[in-house]
Amino acid sequence: MRAYDFSPLHRATVGFDRVADLMDRVLTSEVQTSTYPPYNIERTDEDAYRISVAVAGFSEADLTVEQRENALIVSAKKADEAEVKTYLHRGIATRAFEKRFHLADHVRVTSANNADGMLHIDLVREVPEALKPRQIQIGKKPNAKVLEA
Numbered sequence: 001m002r003a004y005d006f007s008p009l010h011r012a013t014v015g016f017d018r019v020a021d022l023m024d025r026v027l028t029s030e031v032q033t034s035t036y037p038p039y040n041i042e043r044t045d046e047d048a049y050r051i052s053v054a055v056a057g058f059s060e061a062d063l064t065v066e067q068r069e070n071a072l073i074v075s076a077k078k079a080d081e082a083e084v085k086t087y088l089h090r091g092i093a094t095r096a097f098e099k100r101f102h103l104a105d106h107v108r109v110t111s112a113n114n115a116d117g118m119l120h121i122d123l124v125r126e127v128p129e130a131l132k133p134r135q136i137q138i139g140k141k142p143n144a145k146v147l148e149a
Contacts, residue, residue, distance in 0.1 A: 022102060036097055037076075047125040051101060056117035057094040065112045065121060072101040072109060074119065106131075 039053040051072070055063060058076045066073045075098040104125065111122045 025102075034097070036093065036095070037099070039099065041101075044122070047127075049107075049123045049125075051121045051123070053099065053119040053121070054117060055114065055119045057092045058114075060114050063114060063119060065109065065119070067103070067109050070103045070105065070107075072103055072121070072123075074099045074101075074121070 037054045039051060042050050042052070044050050051074075053074055055076060058078065062076050062078055064073075064075045066075075075096070077096040078094045103123070106127050107123050107125045109121060110124050113120045
């Protein structure tokens with residue numbers, strides 16, 4: 001595994017330490033990351049996204065979608081079945097899982113739907129007005145007083 005040194009990033013920038021920490025966390029956890037369950041991340045609009053997770057065998061009661069600060073946590077735990085089944089082949093995994101997605105600032109979950117074995121989670125990025133670019137008018141100060149000698 002490669003080790004990346006982010007110290008030049010810290011020396012040349014201010015306020016990007018979260019980005020370096022996130023990249024470090026992603027790169028170090030890449031080896032441990034489970035591929036179960038499979039999922040897609042798609043961009044549906046300029047500031048809208050959809051995460052689709054394959055959750056065949058899970059009901060809505062078995063699934064949990066939670067947003068904590070800048071993290072989206074999708075988890076599932078199958079309730080114990082009262083009926084004992086004998087499988088000749090079991091190819092549909094219904095084991096418990098927890099999947100974490102790190103979200104950028106100002107991204108929030110708008111909806112979650114479970115249909116046809118897929119859990120669709122819609123997200124949108126809403127940048128507050130105070131953070132949007134604004135045009136600064138160039139001109140004289142409105143209340144500027146001229147000093148007379």
